Amino acid sequence: MSQVLLIRHAHSQANEKSILSGQLPGVFLSAYGEEQANALSKRLGDIRVKAIHVSPLERCQQTIAPWLRDFAITTQVATVPDLIEVDYGTWSGKKLRTLSRDPLWKTVQTKPSKAVFPAGESMKDMNLRTSKALASLVKATGNGVSILVSHGDVIKSLVTHALGLHLDELQRFVIDPASISILDFSVPKPRLLLMNDSTSAVGDLVKAKHAKRLLVGGGSMPKAKS
Numbered sequence: 001m002s003q004v005l006l007i008r009h010a011h012s013q014a015n016e017k018s019i020l021s022g023q024l025p026g027v028f029l030s031a032y033g034e035e036q037a038n039a040l041s042k043r044l045g046d047i048r049v050k051a052i053h054v055s056p057l058e059r060c061q062q063t064i065a066p067w068l069r070d071f072a073i074t075t076q077v078a079t080v081p082d083l084i085e086v087d088y089g090t091w092s093g094k095k096l097r098t099l100s101r102d103p104l105w106k107t108v109q110t111k112p113s114k115a116v117f118p119a120g121e122s123m124k125d126m127n128l129r130t131s132k133a134l135a136s137l138v139k140a141t142g143n144g145v146s147i148l149v150s151h152g153d154v155i156k157s158l159v160t161h162a163l164g165l166h167l168d169e170l171q172r173f174v175i176d177p178a179s180i181s182i183l184d185f186s187v188p189k190p191r192l193l194l195m196n197d198s199t200s201a202v203g204d205l206v207k208a209k210h211a212k213r214l215l216v217g218g219g220s221m222p223k224a225k226s
Contacts, residue, residue, distance in 0.1 A: 002138060002185040003193070003206060005044075006158060007149045009059040010036035010178040020099060022092035022120070023085050029062045036178035041066035043180070047203040050144035051076045053137050055083040060149045063178065082133040085151040089120025113167040123157070123167060130154050131161045138185050145206055155181060162190040182206070 011033035014021035021027040029037060044067050052068075054060050056079045068077065091099055099105055108115045108123070116122040130150070137146055148158075156173045160166075162183050174196055175181065182194040182205065194205060 002143055003145045004183045005147045006155045006181040007147060008152055008155055008175050008177055008179050009063045012059045015177060018096045020088055020091055020094055020096055022088035024092050028058050037063045038066050040178050041070050043202050045203040046071050047145060047206055049075050050141045050146055052147040053078050053080045053083060054149040056081055057084060064149045080133055082129045083150045086126045086153050087120040089117040091117055109171055111168055112170050127157045127161060127167050130157055134158050163192060
């Protein structure tokens with residue numbers, strides 16, 4: 001079993017103000033985001049994790065901190081520069097409402113593979129660096145569970161890549177703050193076991209028998225605990 005839990009950072013001060021923060025430093029969790037991070041810790045619980053790779057930005061580090069404090073046991077934690085948010089260039093720090101009037105906005109929403117941010121990076125380049133970072137994590141973890149903490153567009157890009165979809169399908173996915181998605185790499189073609197989940201006790205899902213085998217006919221969910 002080789003599974004990666006993709007966690008988006010919790011609600012940030014920039015989210016609160018509807019600002020695209022990108023790679024700007026000094027963007028921390030909001031009060032609501034801190035509550036989400038504590039709830040996330042409980043949802044993860046005492047799952048055994050081989051490695052944790054985290055974006056260097058503060059909001060991601062803060063998101064996983066409660067779990068590291070309360071549950072983590074001798075887990076290797078690495079800050080990985082390639083998991084950082086998209087470099088939005090001159091878009092960084094601007095209101096989303098303002099950006100939505102820029103002609104580039106439509107490209108980002110409909111043809112992200114063609115999007116290049118002014119004085120920043122392209123979505124293609126982001127997809128390349130982050131997918132390499134994911135591959136390195138899967139290889140290093142081997143047969144086990146790992147955690148990757150990053151950003152909304154990054155996680156959408158990773159899911160798109162893992163499922164063999166074109167980058168232009170990226171906006172079909174929604175990744176909310178403090179949500180968990182799970183990719184399973186223990187089969188020939190990676191599977192999506194969970195998507196944008198904000199409520200489940202993830203430990204039960206990771207340990208479920210249905211996540212460890214090839215399925216025909218859809219399989220069956222594990223029995224709920226009484």
